[in-house]
């Protein structure tokens with residue numbers, strides 16, 4: 001798949017070079033979207049456009065993107081587990097001084113983020129990384145910016161004991177605390193039927209993980225991928241095309257439009273950061289400054305951006321990506337259109 005995408009991009013740029021500028025249809029627009037960058041290879045991507053200006057080739061799209069599945073967990077069968085997970089997610093009792101819950105940094109009514117560059121923990125201290133959204137996170141290849149936890153079940157057990165975040169002293173202390181709460185006794189028994197001693201540390205992760213698996217957010221782009229041509233407007237379709245032709249989709253692709261690979265930040269133009277990313281996990285020299293490619297679902301709502309939260313606006317994030325990952329300078333026309341497309345990745349029910 002990766003090799004295919006890579007080839008597709010090469011073919012795309014090659015056929016672009018062959019075809020030269022072909023501005024049909026775009027001449028009408030007031031600012032010339034082509035003069036600022038050369039991303040509109042109209043004959044690239046194996047005929048991404050045929051017929052009308054915005055007609056996108058479905059086969060090409062399917063090579064890059066996949067609509068969200070209806071569900072990734074059986075919500076009926078796991079109702080008790082999910083209800084417990086939600087309660088734990090929202091409960092500040094999981095922190096040492098009863099002040100911080102998962103929801104403090106990953107707010108369910110705020111697209112799973114806290115909208116801050118970095119997040120204050122139970123004593124107000126901040127870690128070095130931006131809180132990524134929990135929405136759709138269960139779809140990623142692994143969790144955290146550096147992928148150090150394998151799934152949401154494993155991930156959930158980290159912050160509770162993290163001294164900066166929720167600050168509980170030990171697994172046993174968490175279990176003891178929950179065992180004193182009658183409601184949890186009942187809910188754990190119900191969720192882990194048949195287990196003799198259901199209040200166990202690893203079961204907290206299982207329950208929170210099950211809840212997080214329900215946090216998937218279908219968007220208008222999913223409707224579009226499933227065949228509803230009218231689900232995107234013209235600007236969004238233009239943005240999608242630019243996103244693919246420029247090469248953004250080489251990294252941000254698949255069902256979460258990202259979240260499925262690790263890439264270096266500053267692949268083409270150096271990006272300054274003291275965070276060594278995945279190097280801390282693998283110890284491989286080649287993993288320095290390598291991060292999980294973030295999912296772009298709900299991205300217009302989850303700023304500030306990048307692993308350190310240093311990028312305030314989506315405009316800047318798009319511009320920096322083009323520069324650092326692709327060595328391209330983009331202007332306002334590109335940014336506007338791509339931003340419009342990214343807006344179509346926002347949860348439908350949030351409008």
Ligand code: HEC
Nearest residue numbers: 102105119120121129130131132137143144145156159165
């Ligand atoms: C004090 C703020 C804070 C609290 C509390 C917190 N998190 Fe996080 N969370 C973060 C930060 C920061 C990261 C990124 C850390 C990293 O990548 O090294 C993160 C990462 C994650 C991720 C990975 C998402 C991805 O895209 O890789 C998930 C899932 C998550 N947290 C869920 C939870 C759950 C569940 C809880 C409660 C048990 C929780 N968090 C508590 C700040 C917090």
Ligand code: HEC
Nearest residue numbers: 247248251263265291293294305306307317318321322325
């Ligand atoms: C070579 C792979 C690659 C390419 C190409 C690429 N990105 Fe990224 N993108 C990344 C990685 C890795 C990050 C995380 C960087 C970090 O935080 O240090 C990222 C982060 C982002 C973010 C911020 C996400 C967040 O949650 O903070 C946005 C927005 C984004 N990319 C959009 C784009 C756009 C638009 C393009 C095309 C102009 C693009 N990317 C091209 C790999 C890539």
